[in-house]
Amino acid sequence: MNKVVELVIVGAGPAGIEAALTASTAGVEVTLIDSAPSPGGQYFQQNPQGFKKESLAASQVKAQRFLGRLSSSKVTVLNHTLVWGIFEGTQPGTWCLTLHGPTAPPRLHAQAVILATGAFDRAIPFPGWDLPGVITAGAALRMIKHQRILPGKRALLSGTGPLQLQTAALMVQAGAEVVAVCECAPALLKRGVAQLPSVWGQWERIKEGLDYLNVLLQARVPYRLGWAVTAVDGEERVRQGAIQKLGPAGNPISPGEVFQEIDTVVLGYGLTPRTALVRQLGCDMEYQTRCGGFVPRRDSSLQTSRAGIYAIGDGAGLGGAEKAILEGRLAGYAVANQLGYLSEVNAKAILARDNPALRREDRFAWTLATLFSPPAGLYALADDDTVICRCEQVTLGQLRHAIAAGAQTVNDVKNLGRAGMGNCQGRTCGTIIAQIMTVETGKTVEDLRYFNIRPPIHPLPLHVIEEYNPGSFQREDRQ
Ligand SMILES: Cc1cc2nc3c(=O)[nH]c(=O)nc-3n(C[C@H](O)[C@H](O)[C@H](O)COP(=O)(O)OP(=O)(O)OC[C@H]3O[C@@H](n4cnc5c(N)ncnc54)[C@H](O)[C@@H]3O)c2cc1C
Numbered sequence: 001m002n003k004v005v006e007l008v009i010v011g012a013g014p015a016g017i018e019a020a021l022t023a024s025t026a027g028v029e030v031t032l033i034d035s036a037p038s039p040g041g042q043y044f045q046q047n048p049q050g051f052k053k054e055s056l057a058a059s060q061v062k063a064q065r066f067l068g069r070l071s072s073s074k075v076t077v078l079n080h081t082l083v084w085g086i087f088e089g090t091q092p093g094t095w096c097l098t099l100h101g102p103t104a105p106p107r108l109h110a111q112a113v114i115l116a117t118g119a120f121d122r123a124i125p126f127p128g129w130d131l132p133g134v135i136t137a138g139a140a141l142r143m144i145k146h147q148r149i150l151p152g153k154r155a156l157l158s159g160t161g162p163l164q165l166q167t168a169a170l171m172v173q174a175g176a177e178v179v180a181v182c183e184c185a186p187a188l189l190k191r192g193v194a195q196l197p198s199v200w201g202q203w204e205r206i207k208e209g210l211d212y213l214n215v216l217l218q219a220r221v222p223y224r225l226g227w228a229v230t231a232v233d234g235e236e237r238v239r240q241g242a243i244q245k246l247g248p249a250g251n252p253i254s255p256g257e258v259f260q261e262i263d264t265v266v267l268g269y270g271l272t273p274r275t276a277l278v279r280q281l282g283c284d285m286e287y288q289t290r291c292g293g294f295v296p297r298r299d300s301s302l303q304t305s306r307a308g309i310y311a312i313g314d315g316a317g318l319g320g321a322e323k324a325i326l327e328g329r330l331a332g333y334a335v336a337n338q339l340g341y342l343s344e345v346n347a348k349a350i351l352a353r354d355n356p357a358l359r360r361e362d363r364f365a366w367t368l369a370t371l372f373s374p375p376a377g378l379y380a381l382a383d384d385d386t387v388i389c390r391c392e393q394v395t396l397g398q399l400r401h402a403i404a405a406g407a408q409t410v411n412d413v414k415n416l417g418r419a420g421m422g423n424c425q426g427r428t429c430g431t432i433i434a435q436i437m438t439v440e441t442g443k444t445v446e447d448l449r450y451f452n453i454r455p456p457i458h459p460l461p462l463h464v465i466e467e468y469n470p471g472s473f474q475r476e477d478r479q
Contacts, residue, residue: 004094005031007335008110010083010277013041015313015324015331016116017066020075022332027341030075031108033099035082035458039070041118042138042314043321047146078104084464085455086113086277095308098455100464112308112335115278116328119271119292119314124374125432126381127231129267130390133238137167137268144170151176152264156241158182158229161372162209164268169212171266172219179259181216182243184250184269185372186226198367205364230256230381232265241265250375269374272431274315276457279450281306287446290369291317293431294450300351301334302327310334318369323361326354379435388436389429391422399433403440409449410434423459426451 007023009016012034020032032039038046044063070077081101089096089109097108121136123129135151137159143149144167154177157168168181185191199206216223224243230252232241244256273292279285284297284305296304296311303310310331313324330351337347382388384397394417402416410433413419419433420426426433434448441448456465 004089004091004109004111005029006110006339007031007112007114008033008095008097008108009114009116010034010097011041011116011118011313011315012036012039012070012077012079013116013118013313013324014043014066014321015118015315015328016041016114017044017070018325018328019114019116019310019312019332019335020328021069021073022329023335023341024073024075026333026336028332028336028339031078031110032070032075033078033081033083033097033104033108035080035101037080039067039077039079041116043324045142045146051146080104082458082460083277084457084460086281087455093308098468100460106464106468112310112338114310114312114328114331114335115304115315116311116313116324117274117277117315119273119318120427121267122269122272122292122374122431123267123428124269124378124381125386125388125396126229127383127386128233128238129382130387131232131234131238132236133234133263134232134265134267137164137266138271140167140264140266141170144174150174151266152262153177154179154262155264155266156180156182156229156243156259156262157266157268158184158227158243159266159268159270160184160374161268161270161368162212163270164266165209165212165216167266167268168221169215172215172221176264178216178219178221179262180222180224180243182224182227182229184226184228184246184374184378186246186248188225188371191371195367195371198363201360202364227256228252228378228381229265229267238262238265246375246377248375250377251380252377269378270372271314271318272427273317274427275450276425276427276453278304278309278311278315279453280455280457281309283309283311285450288317289373290366291319292369293445301337301347302331303334308338317365319361319365323358323365326358326361330354330358376435376439379432380439382436388432389419389422389426391424391429392418392420394419394429396436399436400440403437407437408443409447410437411449411452413437414451420451425453425457 006029009032024030081104085098087096121138140151230244244252245254247253278296285294295317312327336342382396407413430451
């Protein structure tokens with residue numbers, strides 16, 4: 001019989017690490033898994049091995065402290081290990097996770113599972129967005145902060161929110177010429193003042209944003225509010241980019257301007273929660289604009305609709321590193337309570353203690369979403385020849401054909417034209433197709449749903465599937 005671990009956590013970002021430390025300190029036996037070579041996730045990401053740096057930024061000092069606690073804990077950490085599926089286990093009330101990694105067992109059984117899978121960059125398509133040289137803000141930041149590589153010498157930025165502001169400032173500081181930053185949100189000052197009560201006290205974060213703005217100001221970088229990049233062009237790679245002013249619904253309303261001789265366009269339209277595993281499990285989902293899209297429905301202990309499966313951090317609704325840590329703590333205690341290491345009374349007391357901080361982070365996340373959600377009109381920038389599903393090379397024209405042929409949901413579009421069936425399994429195009437369909441059909445995203453997903457959730461070498469015992473796979477899958 002397979003050994004059953006008490007708690008498996010998928011994702012070693014701030015949420016997953018805090019959950020692991022909390023549960024382990026309470027006495028729970030914890031295995032923490034991440035596909036990255038080292039723990040840290042997005043926020044506490046570590047530099048590659050052998051990489052030397054003269055001084056550390058404040059967030060890196062914090063990361064080292066956080067990761068130090070992990071390495072001196074009893075938590076078993078499996079790096080470089082992808083969780084490619086999750087199923088009901090053979091013993092009642094247990095779960096089976098299927099793994100792929102150099103030192104990982106092929107599967108692991110657990111009494112409880114915390115999914116802390118984070119988020120990924122959101123892109124918005126327009127003519128030319130698939131040219132080399134067009135990258136996302138997350139990728140640009142990763143290159144600058146962790147690899148010390150400048151993504152390009154002459155860059156145009158388009159997007160919304162603090163991540164793109166940070167990207168622009170760091171690009172300038174790293175020596176790039178930033179020709180313009182287009183922030184699609186209009187009238188930020190006026191709308192920001194209206195939000196002051198909900199961000200009251202968040203002075204450090206506000207100061208960080210103002211510092212980035214100041215960098216742009218000093219470098220005389222044009223910061224266009226209510227503008228966006230609407231098309232880019234080039235032969236081998238991006239060479240020119242057009243920007244236009246947007247109307248209230250996000251549709252371009254001016255002839256705009258064209259920037260020549262650029263080599264990079266950075267898109268920073270925020271993040272989308274990574275929900276492949278909760279969807280594969282069939283957890284109840286709900287659409288929440290402020291959380292970044294479809295997210296699992298959770299109870300007050302952050303448990304999903306499937307007993308023993310918890311979802312926390314950005315993967316359960318965007319909120320930033322502090323919120324991810326708070327949710328990690330809460331879920332760690334909830335599992336300790338579920339497994340009998342913490343009394344109900346103590347669990348409730350902890351919930352009451354941490355709730356105000358969590359509510360404060362929730363309010364902040366809500367404010368950011370209110371100020372910086374991309375407007376619907378931006379999803380009408382692509383033309384018939386624009387590739388929407390890059391893995392399967394499906395164009396907007398082909399999507400329109402599927403809609404005209406009767407597609408009612410994003411899954412119908414997938415079935416009729418292969419969009420979302422490629423390497424990324426619809427991670428990038430899933431949200432885009434839903435948003436485009438709202439523009440084309442007038443339906444809501446809730447009506448259009450999200451791509452169904454089957455294991456493996458990521459591409460795998462065929463030998464992994466071959467080595468997997470198919471009989472046992474089917475048994476666990478069907479329970
Ligand atoms: C470029 C960038 C800059 C940011 N800057 C800030 C900032 O200044 N301040 C701030 O508060 N927030 C910032 N954020 C947001 C912050 O990083 C996130 O809110 C925070 O990291 C969320 O923590 P998390 O634990 O939920 O997820 P993450 O940190 O994203 O960690 C999720 C982990 O899960 C792993 N994973 C996912 N799926 C699987 C799987 N199937 N198998 C194995 N492993 C898996 C991933 O490899 C990843 O390591 C930034 C985000 C980005 C992308």
